[in-house]
Amino acid sequence: MRIGVFVCNCGTNIAGTVDTKKVAAEALGFADVVYATNYMYTCSEPGQQEIQRAIAEQGLQGVVVAACSPRMHEPTFRRAVEKAGLNRYMFEMANIREHVSWIGNDREANTSKAIDLVRMAVAKLRFNAPLFSSKMPVNKRLLVIGGGVAGIQAALDCADGGMDVVMVERQQYIGGKMAKLDKTFPTIDCSSCILGPKMVDVAQKENITLYAASEIESISGYIGNFTVEIRKKTTFVNWEACTGCGACMEKCPSKKAADYFNEGLGAARAINIPFPQAIPKKAMIDAAYCRQLNGKKCGVCAKICPVKAIDFEMKDEIVTEKVGAIIVATGYDLFDHAVYGEYGGGRYPDVISGLQYERILSASGPFGGHIRRPSDGKEPKEIVFISCVGSRDASVGRPYCSGICCMYIAKQAILTRDHLPESNSYVFYMDIRSPGKNYDEFVRRAQEEYGVQYIRGRVGKIYRRGERMVVQGADTLLGVQVEVEADLVVLATGVESSLGAGELAEKLRISYDQYGFYMESHPKLRPVETNTAGVYLAGACQGPKDIPSSVAQGSAAASKVQSLFAHDTIETNPQVALVNERNCIACGKCIQVCPFGAIQWKELRGGIKKAEVLASVCQGCGVCNATCPPKAIQLQHATDNQILAEVNELCA
């Protein structure tokens, strides 16, 4: 092989502490190296042309560039050598910047290390072979998991682009947390007025298939070709027939069912449509409260239903959908403030969560939009808001900022004043975080126009005194203890990852952090991609987020899907495992260990079995290669011979 070595000065980034001239001179002595030089900026246009010129003039068959990290410029140089007629995999990089020049000042040691790294790269390159991508078709259907505002945005964007979309929502209705909100900050526009039309769009778009009250059972496949099994949970109501007339709800005698939509503040019927604008507007029976399903004689709903949609024998159903991309928009759940014993541990009915207060404010809520306290239904006079409940508190395992609470408290305080002009609102806060557009102005309006009293300090204790709640805390600005007697205390409960986020991540094979939030591929430059190709993130499943950010991410994820779907085929990564059938002893260990089910049996003539890699499923981790005893399965571009070649250079 005729190899050329190009050592980059990177201005002074490398040349400052590495003798690049010497590295190039040494490289000329390595096996198969016929050309070596150093260059000021190898990644620049003229730098790349220099490589291409040398390939042509010297008849190079392989190229080594000693420069920055391959994570930075490997794609750049691969393109460059490809343009000059080489296969893009006949190229290796030696990282002499991040791994050498930037981490040590000893010029001699750095130079010697750089020489070693180039020696290793050349040694590996001598075992490189041209690799070729193949093309596989893209199934241009999208799966959106989660029907909150982020998922809705993503689904509508893609549906508008003409793509088929499958939406799976765990709840009986779409809209997510936003559907429960009364108004939104900082514009105080009505949440259901802006979300409602989008929800209706989801229901009406012909190219959106909605599975509500459904969950993901399993996911297999890979980018462009996923197969998804969806579990349609038992609703006991035939939704094909149900018209959402609500007659069943009116007559249902079980009137004390849990009202999840109202955050437990009211009571629902055992057969229920959670709110008037629900999409899909279909009834569902809560098996825990239904008389008929609990062995009592009832069946009233079945008798009253004009379309005979009630089916007490209904079972879960599994449906299979094939899609080419997945957007995960599973949102968040609310921190359970019961862990705070000093705030009553959830025992006081008048110490409520932020989302409960949102339902109280809402016209479709349990009190029809009149602010009353849950315990006795009286109008509160003094209302205390406490921020950072389950946020920025390492003692409850939630050291992160939930990002939305400061703003929703300000909004709720403003709305409280609007509803009850005679009331007084107090906010205990640690810091005010309001970095969005018009956000800080909004908080100031709460303080200045609406007279909300902001007290900087933590609340130490909440206890009952007669009918009221006593809030004890410190005002750290004045350095005094503060006590407020309140009729209602609203805890700004923080954001935590959605229930079951980890299990779904395992099914999707995407990473999640210690709090259960999904990991983006790069925190800055790949914010909606995951490390699993074809799976994208939107909304608060990736981390706490407000509505504008969730919607923006929904659209961002949708645009990623659209650029994927703009192609009929995608190129496969050829750096996958390959079986040398002559050496395969059919022990099946590779099949056993492959995390992706990418290896299967292949039967040759005479019934002889061999392992076979499905190149389009293989992700290139190499577990099979490490496992295979005769090393018959080799991960292309990281073969045993290639790794050994690098190691051998250090063994000598």
Next chain:
Amino acid sequence: MTDSNPRSSAPAEDTAANRQGIKIVGFLCNWCSYGGADTAGVCRFKQPTDLRVVRIPCTGRMDPLFIAKSLIYGVDGVLVSGCHPRDCHYAVGNFYARRRMEAFKAFLPFMGIDTRRFKYTWVSASEGQQWQKVVTEFSEQIHMLGPNPGVELRSGEILKVSSGLK
């Protein structure tokens, strides 16, 4: 793979003198630890220069025999680093690796190879500082142990050791 190039046999510049000093080979997974080492570089976190990095896709690719090969043939230290458990780019590669390397680590000293010459660890792409710490500490440890004599018998040396086996 022909060695037609006349320079391939014993190049003059390639002397033993150039290869002296401690050499540590690092097998770093592409997604986390290689990125972590890059991050350390970008942040200019100074580190000892003994480490030579081999980029592998995943610690799951790590056959303990690569470590055996290195230590038997006199590489002074072997450092393997990958994504933290549960953060594997390939979901479970590092779980396989952990078992294999842990067993191998326990096995090395039985064969007379100092197990302190091998270390595996988990460093994510954002943990530049952690990477600096790992490299610095491991390099110091290898310097303390000195050059790895490997397993080759020194010339003329005849060993008489009673096996004690019945």
Next chain:
Amino acid sequence: MLETDRNQLHKCVEEALPELDMMIGWTRCDPLQTTPVFIRDAKSISSLTLGPFCSQNLAGYLVKPPALDAPPKPDAKPIGICVKGCDSRSLVALIQEKFITRQRVRIFGIPCGGTVDWRKVARHVELGSVKSADVQDRVLVIEDSTTTHRIALEEVLSRKCLGCRHPNPVISDVLIGAEVSPRSTGMETSYRDVDELDAKPLEERLAFWQSELDRCIRCYACRNACPLCVCQDRCIVETREPRWLTQHVGVPEKFLFHFIHAMHLAGRCTGCGECERVCPMDIPVTLIKEKLNKIMEEMLGYSAGLDPEAVPPLLTFNPGETEI
């Protein structure tokens, strides 16, 4: 007693042979050793033997080529095979790794009180002059041209037998003779040799293996005899694709070869001792695998070849084991 057991074996094989493709067992070849015999014909059954001279593990014959390449037809008759306790664990491991199916074998299990290591006998008598050998009441009685030697069986048992925990077959269809009680029940006694070497300083351990492995001639007998070394001629110590080893004759190459052999058996080796038995250079190569077996047992609570349903520990993982 041996006589009774042998008769029982003959009778059982006689009954079973019509349903078998063939029967694999041992036959006497010289006074101190037996050799494998493959029987298809009822007349040859009488040559089958058992007892302390039957040291070879026959399980390997089930998977070595050509069985490797040509899977048996679904209607193929089962193969009969004689196994001692240790041999039966090899069978379990092979069944577990799906190299053979349970239905494929008819297992004649033979409880074993230990096998004779002829090398140890050679310390007492001139092997060439031995006329006959027999074991009576755990005493090895050897007749040579001049005298009768009486050697306590303990003195000449194979090393692996001294810490044996599974003298009785862990899997069998027919059990020949009475079960015997294990010589060892715990890790303390079964890994005595490993612990002894481990107690020495690191330098001495290195010197020990340098001196032992220096003798290795890389004949690969240990590998060929191993019932679980299923790669055979595809073994990476000989291939160029990939090329792990050169032909250079140096101690490092020998070390690496034995590392490869050991690591490929980690979590799979059942400790049958075949590798050591066949070593022409008298290198205690089983000891290397014993150490790994001990690690697997201590670290992961796993002993190979006991449960046909178990997954070898290095082919699986447990996310929860943060500090193994």
